[in-house]
Amino acid sequence: MILKQMRMMNMVKQNNKVLLGLSGGVDSTAAALLLEEKGYNVTGYFFDVTGNNDKTRKEAEETARQLGIELICENVSELFKDVVIDNFCREYIAGRTPNPCIVCNPNIKFRKLIENADKIGAYHIATGHYCRIKYDSDKNRYFVRQGASQEKDQSYMLYRLGQDVLKRLILPLGEIKSKNETRTLARGKKLQNAEKKDSQEICFIESDYASYIKSMGFSSEEGDFVDKAGNILGHHKGILNYTVGQRKGLGIALGKPTFVTEIDADRNRIVLGNNEELFSDTVECEDFFFTAGNVKEYNGMEVMAKVRYSAKPAPARIDVYDKKITTIFKIPQRAATPGQSIVFYNDDTVIGGGFIK
Known part of the structure; x- marks a missing residue:
């Protein structure tokens, strides 16, 4: 333990060495450029989550070559399947809609960055996320802050x-105000990925979610569409094909706009209703995590909260219990979906969040 602490202290003193998550996209490329401008000695790190992602790996290798930096490549496909993919499939089978990035970030991406940074003697790690890190001296804690770009903010x-991660993390794109600003950095160095399109889909899925889940050996039985009173309206093709808020692809015509308002996995039912029935001012979450550690200090606090990545933060109050948090919004929120995360902010600072029940 003492030797490990001494090695860590030496790394802190040599704090110009940083391991950067390098995907081959323009965001991580721009992050590398900004780090080098500030005098950091940058090494890239690429992790292959499928074990056969040759195209993306080659893009990362070419980016590293153009930047003139070393690149570490690691196949993490077995760990990724155990931690992320199997969880993703099980959640859909249970009628929930997971966000795999939320699971991957603390358990694989940043864990692997820390492990490999330690191996090469780098104290700092970095990624191309659009958000910021701040240190609160009163709490002696590091927190994630929203990025300068509201459009691109990834603090959620x-x-x-x-x-253990936040104290070592650098987020070079935190002060960037637009994607064009990021691309301009890459264009200035004539880098091959300056115009590369943003990835909009889940990184390990090329087809639709349902087909992918079935290809992984998971399935769900057909069942009934019902209204909120339990009246049978028709038959669905298995709950893994649906998510709360869905309108398209239901395979049922009721003569009016119809949405999935609830998935009852226990009874294998999909509840259908109108758009108004998707709104609620109360959201419960479980398996919560708070950066400050002591969640009880936030009981009754007025916060801003997001029920999904693309949602705008909305004013709410949080009531903390032993195993759940109840969030009461001032304005009802649409389609707060079980399995997704609700994230809480104090001004622009992330204080915690949990998985929607």
């Missing part, structure tokens, strides 16, 4: 990171 995705 990092709410489950612990102090």
Whole structure:
């Protein structure tokens, strides 16, 4: 333990060395450029989550070559399947809609960055996320802050990171105000990925979710569409094909706009209703994580909260219990979906969050 602490202290003193998550996309490329401008000695790290992602790996290798930095490549496909993919499939089978990035970030991506940074003697790690890190001297804690770009802000995705990660994390794109600003950095160095399109889909799925889940050996039986009173309206093709808020692809015509308002996995039922029935001012979450550690200090606190990554933060109050948090919004929120995360903010600072029940 003492030797490990001494090695860590030496790494802190040599704090110009940083391990950067390098995907081959323009965001991580711009992050590398900004780090080098500030005098950091940058090494790239690419992790292959499928074991056969040759195209993306080659893009990362070419980016590293153009940047003139070393690149570490690691196949994490077995760990990724155990931690992320199997969880993703099980959640859908249970009628929930997971966000795999929320699971991957603390358990694989940042864990692997820390492990490999330690191996090469780098204290700092970095990624191309659009958000910021701040240190609160009163709490002696590091927190994630929203990025300068409200449009690109990714603080929601990092709410489950612990102090072991946050104290070593640099987020070079935190002050970037637009994607064009990021691309301009890459264009200035004539880098091949300056115009590369953003990835909009889940990184390990090329087809639709349902087909992918079935290909992984999971299935769900057909069942009934019902209204909120339990009246049978028709038959569904298995709950893994649906998510709360869905309208398209239901395979049923009721003569009016119809949405999935609830998935009852225990009874294998899909509840259908109108758009108004998707709104609620109360959201419960479980398996919560708070950066400050002591969740009880936030009981009754007025916060801003997001029920999904793309949602705008909305004013709410949180009531903390032993195993759940009840969030009461001032304005009802649409389609707060079980399995997704609700994330809480104090001004622009992430204080915690949990998985919607």
